[in-house]
Amino acid sequence: xxxxxxxxxxxxxxxxxxxxxxxxxxxxxxxxxxxxxxxxxxxxxxxxxxxxxxxxxxxxxxxxxxxxxxxxxxxxxxxxxxxxxxxxxxxxxxxxxxxxxxxxxxxxxxxxxxxxxxxxxxxxxxxxxxxxxxxxxxxxxxxxxxxxxxxxxxxxxxxxxxxxxxxxxxxxxxxxxxxxxxxxxxxxxxxxxxxxxxxxxxxxxxxxxxxxxxxxxxxxxxxxxxxxxxxxxxxxxxx
Numbered sequence: 463x464x465x466x467x468x469x470x471x472x473x474x475x476x477x478x479x480x481x482x483x484x485x486x487x488x489x490x491x492x493x494x495x496x497x498x499x500x501x502x503x504x505x506x507x508x509x510x511x512x513x514x515x516x517x518x519x520x521x522x523x524x525x526x527x528x529x530x531x532x533x534x535x536x537x538x539x540x541x542x543x544x545x546x547x548x549x550x551x552x553x554x555x556x557x558x559x560x561x562x563x564x565x566x567x568x569x570x571x572x573x574x575x576x577x578x579x580x581x582x583x584x585x586x587x588x589x590x591x592x593x594x595x596x597x598x599x600x601x602x603x604x605x606x607x608x609x610x611x612x613x614x615x616x617x618x619x620x621x622x623x624x625x626x627x628x629x630x631x632x633x634x635x636x637x638x639x640x641x642x643x644x645x646x647x648x649x650x651x652x653x654x655x656x657x658x659x660x661x662x663x664x665x666x667x668x669x670x671x672x673x674x675x676x677x678x679x680x681x682x683x684x685x686x687x688x689x690x691x692x693x694x695x696x697x698x699x700x701x
Contacts, residue, residue, distance in 0.1 A: 467496045468512035468683035473545050473565070475519035476501050476538065482517055485664045486562075490515070492667060493676035495683065500548075502540035508551040513558045513683030516545050516565030518662060521625060527576040546572045558655035558682035560675065563623050566658025570648060573631025581626035581644055588642025591621045594665040600638045600646040607649050608637040608657060611678040612671040619646070619661035626660060655682035 470490050474483045479501050487497035495513070500506040508514065520538045526546070545565075549572035552559050561569040567577055578584045591598045596618035604614045617638070627645040630636070637657070638647035650656035659675065666672040 467491075467494060468680055468687055469510070470495045470497050470513045470515055470679070470683060471500050471506060471508065471511040471548070472497045472515045472517055473500045473506070473541070473548065474517045475541065476503070478519045479517075482519060482664075485667075486515060486517055489664045489667050489673070489676045490680070493673060494680045495676075500544070502538060502544050506544060506548060508548055508555055508557060511557070512687040513679055514548055514552045514560070515679070516549065516559065516561045516568050518563035518565060518622070520564060522564060522567055522571060522577065524577075524579060527571050542568075549573075553654065553656070556654045557686055558679055559657075560679045561656075561658035562664065563660055563662055564625075566648060566660050567625055567627060569656060569658040570627045570631045570634060573634060575627060575631030575634065576629040578626045578628045581624060584628075585626070585640075585642040585644040588640050588644045594620045594622065594662065596620055596666055596669070598640060598661070600640050600661070602638050602647075603636055606635065606637040607655070607678075608647055608659075608675075612674045617671060619659075619663075620665055621661060623660055627658075654686065655679065 472486050483499045490497040523537050523542050545568045582590045598619050598621045599616050600619055601616055602609045602614050633650055634648045635651050636645055637649045640646050646660040648658045663672040663675050
């Protein structure tokens, strides 16, 4: 069994990746892993990493799920295609996935789900808070993976999103909602580990419960890597 840090591929926006990636990489390092930056236009091969993080930034094109386009949307079709491909490849290779904000939405879409393009127009009772500070309260669903790794008490999170999960993708369940009923976290019900959170835990690295999310991903990635090491020819490049 190897003791090296698990390598995590992290997708980011071509527009804002320069400032987002270092923060996610810090969280990955604090949780015991090592991050590799991926974005549209660069080579990204799931067999070279032990796990995957789909980062935030940019809206997802409604073309992927039959939604409608809103004027404020900032789209990157190349990023959409890359991330959808990577999510499906991660499941094919049984590698864990963490989706952050947009990443949670992409996890849902890759598995056949849909989005609310204007989430706060649909959930008018939800607190429309836009801040990197933990000022929004979400309710964790008991019995979920998220509840086991971060506790089932209400959680204070940040919020920067305008889109949100609508119809769930195949094999997913709701792991958290806000006070107005808007979905704030989703997770895969079977292995491999797949969790999507609507907030940005990378900004909350000082919070034990938020770091628990990254530690869970590293634990799943390490376990997958060690299992693969026992099987000749399986993802050899990732070991």
